[in-house]
Amino acid sequence: MIAADQFREAIRAAGMTPPDNVAADGKLRRFAPNGKRGDDAGWYVLHGDGIPAGCFGDWRTGVSQSWRADVGRPLTTAEEAKNRARLEAIQKERDAEKAKRQAEVAEQALAIWEEADDASDDHRYLVRKGVKAHGCRIYRGNLAIAKMQCDGALIVPLRIASNLHSLQFLAPDDAPPDDDRRFLPGGPTKGPYFLIGSTEEAKARGVIVCEGFATGATLREATGLTVMVAFTAGNLLEVATFAREKLPDAKIILAGDVDKSGTGQRAAIEAARAVGGVVALPAFTPAELVADKPPSDWNDFAKLRGLGAVKTAISDAMKVGAGDTVTGSTTAAGDADEWPQPLALPDGLLPVQAFDFALLPDTLEPWARDICERVQCAPDYVAAAIMAGLGSIVGRKIGIRPQARTDWTETPNQWALIVGRPGVLKSPAIEAALSPIKRLAAVATEAHQSDLDQHRIAIRTAKLRAEEGEKAARKLLAKLPSSDVSHLLDGKEPEAPAMRRYIAVDSNAASLGELHRQNHNGLLVHRDEMVSLLRSLDREDQSDARGFYLTGWNGNSSYTFDRIGRGLNLHIPAVCLSLLGSTQPGRIAEYIRHAVRGGAGDDGLIQRFGLLVWPDNGGDWQNVDRWPDSTAKKEANQVFDYLDKIDPATVGALQDTDHDGEPDGIPYLRFDENALGLFLEWRTDLEARLRAGDLHPALESHLAKYRKLVPSLALILHLAGNGTGPVSERAALQALAWAEYLETHARRAYGSVTAPEVSAAKAVISRVRKGDLPREFSSREVWRPGWAQLSDRDQVADALRLLVDYDWLATTTKTDTGGRPATIYTANPRGFP
DSSP: OHHHHHHHHHHHHTTSOOOSSOOOBSOOEEEOTTOOTTOOOEEEEEEOSSSOEEEEEETTTTEEEEEEOOOSSOOOHHHHHHHHHHHHHHHHHHHHHHHHHHHHHHHHHHHHHHHOEEOOTTOHHHHHHTOOOTTOEEOOSOOEETTEEOTTOEEEEEEETTEEEEEEEEOSSSOOOTTOOOBOTTOOOSSOBEEESOHHHHHHHOEEEESSHHHHHHHHHHHOOEEEEOSSGGGHHHHHHHHHHHOTTSOEEEEOOOOTTSHHHHHHHHHHHHHTOEEEEOOOOHHHHTSSSOOOSHHHHHHHHOHHHHHHHHHHHHHSOTTOEEEOOOOOOOSGGGSOOOOOOOOSSOOOOOOOGGGSOTTTHHHHHHHHHHHTOOHHHHHHHHHHHHHHHHTTSOEEEOSSSSOOOBOOOOEEEEEOOTTSOHHHHHHHHTHHHHHHHHHHHHHHHHHHHHHHHHHHHHHHHHHHHHHHHHHHHHHOTTOOOHHHHOOOOOOOOOOOOOEESSOOHHHHHHHHHHOTTOEEEEEEEHHHHHHHHHSGGGHHHHHHHHHHHHSSOOEEEEETTTEEEEEESOOOEEEEEEEOHHHHHHHHHHHHTTSTTTTSTGGGOOEEEOOOOOSOOOOOOOOOOHHHHHHHHHHHHHHHSOOGGGGTOEEEEOTTSOEEEEEEEEBOHHHHHHHHHHHHHHHHHHHTTOSOHHHHHHHHTHHHHHHHHHHHHHHHTTOOSSBOHHHHHHHHHHHHHHHHHHHHHHTGGGHHHHHHHHHHHHHHHHTSSOSEEOHHHHHTTOOTTOOOHHHHHHHHHHHHHTTSEEEEEEOTTSSSOEEEEEEOTTTOO
């Protein structure tokens, strides 16, 4: 339909993305004016009969336009009347729909606001902007606006008088672009504001009207005046008019933004003229205005000139008459007093709890201490490897049922990840901790060799028997052709003996599955660099392998391989994998950053590493040159031997039976009465924390896996400590202590995504203070020398942005370079005396 195409082009000409298909049925319809899925702030009505006509607009921006097809001649009186009646009907329907929609948004906003917690001044958005919370709150939930997951965002209320109408969401990290302000879709765009201060205060001292929250907070903190945040340039006039009605005698300052398009300036001037106010605009140098991200508002001005300069500009505005315009000084602040106080940089890594050897079974503690003393490594490395090794040895021999009556069963297989810089002796620690398992593997290899020798003899014997049977069958058939000779030909070649495998080092998923089919108790996958395995599993062509590993963590779930080369329906009744490996801080931080921000690693793979340890590596090195403690090592070997051959019945394990009375499932133990009470108390607290919405989703997912971790660790500790019968209270207490210890390491890991840039930022500060960098420098001068932590260009760029955000540096743009403009960083004299 030609009219529909013309109508779509009119929508496009108005700066909106038209819908793919337009219905010319006279009904009010919604569409996404920015082309983003899930957004329905756009609306249109098109009548296709007679002379096609309609209206369209955007509830978010307030745009509204009418349209009529061009018929190439003036309309008749009747046609004019019909067209006018259509538009009036559309207007009524649109107003009714708009009112209904805004009422729904107000109800949604109130529900969100009442459930939100008060924001503290250390919220990342506030820290980045250098302002305080001023009564804003933090959203916790699954709401997404314009592809932004709002969880953790700062929320600012939009009110008219005391009535809440909508909310603005400000992301903790990157600020939204100007054309995507992230309000609740469908809320009012003209009229609502956010008040910082009070109307009584404004009556006495005056009021400032500005656009954004950070701008308003800056103005309030610099001047102490009441501020009304209008949120957009298009709403300045509405808010200023409301202010004049409520404050007929007050001084009103329109603190506008400085936009390249001039929108902010024009809106401020128009509003000031309408209410008899004064315009105050920040002023920036030409070099600043041609930067990649040019400054535009009073918050930017405060970062460049300091709060004192903001206060001076607004004070000047208070002294002039209505209709005048005052601008802030463009003079760069050279005196330290004119610079803001630099903010403290966040800690690079969160603190962690030190390892306590009491977390290990008494039978293994002396051996672990001996390893750590001789290797001179962190005890965390040895302990995590020991627990992963023990879990793999028990495997599916015995499980634990954490509740008193249900059939919820967990296997004790563990996933352990050891994090440390190169040279902190991670690998020697792991090798020493795995020595009992490697001893068992060596014994199994020797036994398998003996079995192979016997197998070769059995094959030869079977071959001879088959040959003799064939001869006998031939003779019998020659005499009696109808004879049954099957008994002479039923010889079967003996199956090759399967070798007991304990550890797999470099196997793909299919090979690992085949090994598992021969070793039903489970396997320990040992990778020296674990992140390389995780990254390989992130690839799209490795989705099946990823699924196999995810299944293997459960310890109870079956898996079937269908491979043309290997055969179909290769079934494993229950996959039980333990994982043990190490990595470096930078690699795991990068991987976690990718995983928690929605990459391929967003399905909980990294969160399954319950035994994730990232200890501090400090203290003095000592030269320890002595023989290993043979008694402690012998006892450790005995513990592993005992668990390898453990008979579930001898430790009091029970087992279900099927309807035929046959054993069904793995044998299991439960907690004793005291241990069950401890576990229930801990789990009740855990479930409350998981449901409170206070945790980052990635950390929440990690801690949710502790439902398996804690009971399985208790089972390992109980069995390795020679316990029998129900899992003891002592083992439960040790497992809960493990959980408390491990949570601090998990928080360090998930908080590490900012650690590299923080470390690099601190290195930049150190270089400036030493004189290695001048007080004004470019990023090239930072990364080109190849200094430690400053050789990576992207990491240096992140560090410099952080230092600017925290007021350690200010930026200007150098244009006389003969090429592209260069960003120059100037050190804050308050931070570099």
